[in-house]
Amino acid sequence: MIPxxxxxxxAAALFSIxxxxxxxxxxxxxxxxxxxxxxxxxxxxxxxFWSYRTVHNIAAWVFAIIVFAVAAAExxxxxxxxxxxxxxxxxxxxDEIDLLKW
Amino acid sequence: MITSLQVIFILIAAATLGAALMVVIAxxxxxxxxxxIAALFGIAVMYVLLDAGFLAVVQxxxxxxxxxxxxxxxxxxxxxxxxxxxxxxxxxxxWAFLLALAFFAGLSSILAFWPGITTNLRDYLPSxxxxxxxxxxxxxxxxxxxxxxxASVLLLAALVGAIYIAWERKEEVQ
Numbered sequence: 001m002i003p004x005x006x007x008x009x010x011a012a013a014l015f016s017i018x019x020x021x022x023x024x025x026x027x028x029x030x031x032x033x034x035x036x037x038x039x040x041x042x043x044x045x046x047x048x049f050w051s052y053r054t055v056h057n058i059a060a061w062v063f064a065i066i067v068f069a070v071a072a073a074e075x076x077x078x079x080x081x082x083x084x085x086x087x088x089x090x091x092x093x094x095d096e097i098d099l100l101k102w
Numbered sequence: 103m104i105t106s107l108q109v110i111f112i113l114i115a116a117a118t119l120g121a122a123l124m125v126v127i128a129x130x131x132x133x134x135x136x137x138x139i140a141a142l143f144g145i146a147v148m149y150v151l152l153d154a155g156f157l158a159v160v161q162x163x164x165x166x167x168x169x170x171x172x173x174x175x176x177x178x179x180x181x182x183x184x185x186x187x188x189x190x191x192x193x194x195x196x197w198a199f200l201l202a203l204a205f206f207a208g209l210s211s212i213l214a215f216w217p218g219i220t221t222n223l224r225d226y227l228p229s230x231x232x233x234x235x236x237x238x239x240x241x242x243x244x245x246x247x248x249x250x251x252x253a254s255v256l257l258l259a260a261l262v263g264a265i266y267i268a269w270e271r272k273e274e275v276q
Contacts, residue, residue, distance in 0.1 A: 002111045002151065005219045009210065010115045010148070014122055014141075016206035021126035023198030024191045029176055030131060033138050036169065037122050040145050043157075051152040053218075058235040062246045064157055065236075068164050069253040073260030075169050079176040080264035086180045087270065095192055 007048035015041035028082050028092040032075060039071050111151060118144030129190055131177050139170045156233050 014037055021034025043064045050060030082092050089097065121141035128134040142165045149158035192198070213219055239245040 001105065002108055005213065006108075006111060006115070007148070007152070008213050008219070010119070012206055012209040012213065013119055014145075015209070016202045017119065017122045017126055019205055020198055020202035023201060024195035025126065026188075026190060026192055027131055029173060029180070030126075030134060030190070033125050033134060033173065036138065036165070037125065037141065040142065040165070044145060044148055044152075047149060047152050047154050047157060051154065058232060058239045059246075061154070061157065061232065061236045062239060062249065065160070065240075066249055066253050068160060069257055072164060072169060073257050075172055076264040077260050077267070079172060080268035082176060083179055083268045090182070092180050093188075 004048060004052040007044060011041040011044040011048070014038075014044070026093045026095060028085075028094050028097070029079070031094060032078050035074070036071065039067055043067055107151070114144050114147045114151070118148070127190075132174065135170060135174050135177060138173070139166050142166050142170065154232070156236070 018034045018037030018041060021037065022031050025031050025034065046060045046064050046067075050057070054060065085097055086092050091097070118141050121137045121144060124137040125134050125141060128137060142161060146158040146161040146166075149155070149161060240250045241247055
């Protein structure tokens with residue numbers, strides 16, 4: 001039997017890797033990939049707690065499915081924004097999209 | 103004493119974390135997208151290990167079949183920027199690394215001091231099929247029908263918004 005803590009530490013490590021990707025990468029699509037890793041780490045946590053502690057309560061599954069839907073919506077809008085930005089400015093490097101910077 | 107299930111977990115976890123690391127350090131972004139697919143597959147296996155087979159299928163269909171492929175399409179549409187973008191990290195990436203490391207250390211210490219961390223034996227399996235519970239919970243009015251409908255409205259709004267934002271207007275082209 002796998003201890004619950006293994007899943008939790010795995011999810012924490014995955015979340016931290018995604019956090020580093022979001023904070024450090026320059027390309028905006030790479031930042032979105034980091035966000036996907038973080039969302040997946042959260043989902044692993046949710047399902048791990050469901051499986052070990054509240055196996056008769058389906059709320060964790062519903063929450064995970066909502067996270068899937070939100071991730072799909074976020075990626076669709078994000079990629080559309082990047083394509084629109086690329087068309088106007090010919091770059092999607094996060095530190096060169098500084099039109100709103102004071 | 104290490105059981106075969108634990109060996110599988112260790113192998114899959116190592117592969118998934120390695121693929122996730124490659125996602126954030128790969129210089130070529132198409133390679134990063136392919137590593138992302140590998141990491142998502144590893145997480146699907148994690149769901150199977152947690153007795154959530156349906157979520158593993160959903161993971162493969164939605165994340166790998168839709169989201170990762172959408173990212174690869176976007177990478178191809180912005181290919182010139184990807185090729186000429188220069189360094190892959192900001193100047194301040196050391197701070198980002200320190201912050202991520204500190205975050206992991208904080209999470210680990212919270213987990214290590216949490217008393218429930220040792221209650222890890224799952225002595226009962228899901229009695230019935232959780233998929234049936236999920237289906238009834240998603241449409242029953244005293245459970246989750248409202249979040250379910252909200253999610254569908256959110257998806258519709260996001261897709262309409264994405265089409266509007268990415269639409270190539272004629273006056274911009276000239």
